[in-house]
Amino acid sequence: MIPAYSSRELWSDAVDAGVGTQGLSRRWTTVLAVAVVGDRAEIWICGDREPRWSVRLVPGRVEAREIAMGETSQPGVRISDGTASASFVPHYGVGSSIASVEQALRDLGEDPADHLAP
Numbered sequence: 001m002i003p004a005y006s007s008r009e010l011w012s013d014a015v016d017a018g019v020g021t022q023g024l025s026r027r028w029t030t031v032l033a034v035a036v037v038g039d040r041a042e043i044w045i046c047g048d049r050e051p052r053w054s055v056r057l058v059p060g061r062v063e064a065r066e067i068a069m070g071e072t073s074q075p076g077v078r079i080s081d082g083t084a085s086a087s088f089v090p091h092y093g094v095g096s097s098i099a100s101v102e103q104a105l106r107d108l109g110e111d112p113a114d115h116l117a118p
Contacts, residue, residue, distance in 0.1 A: 002034040002090050002104045006045075007067040007076060009087040014043075017053040017084045024052075029069050034088060036107055041079055043086050056081035062108050064101050064115040075101045079108065 011026040023045045024030050031046040042051035058081045067076030067089050075097045076089040089097070090104035102112040 002036070002041075002088075002107050003092060004032050004034055004088040004090045004104070005069060006030040006032055007069045007087040007089060009068065009078075009085075010043075013085045013087060014052065019053045023047055027070070029089075032088065034086065034090075034104075036109070041086065041108065053084055053086075055079050055084045055086050057109060058082065062105065062110050062115070064105060064112075077101060077104050077108070 006024060006029050011021055011024055014021050014024055033044040035042040035044060035051065040054045040056050042054045045052050057079065061080045061082070063078050065076065065078060066073045067087050069089055074089045076087060078087040079085065090100040092100045092103055098116070102116065105112045105115055
């Protein structure tokens, strides 16, 4: 489970996935979780009783990058399977934002060294 905050892109990702945007802020951040289940990542918005949508984990389609959230940007993660996508800022609650990105990449089955410069 990856605890995270939404990005400005996540609202558009939800629209593109054809799911509802209730509870998901278009402008500010929203608390969410990304659950890694087998070969997919499920996107759960705070208060959901089931995943809002899922993204298949496809090799080469996970990236670490600056993510716009609110009026600023933070190190984050974007996943895409060519159809569905999700951009988010992981937040494990301890350590730096880069440490959270590294842990999220590991939780997604990726080697952080493949995504982050030393």
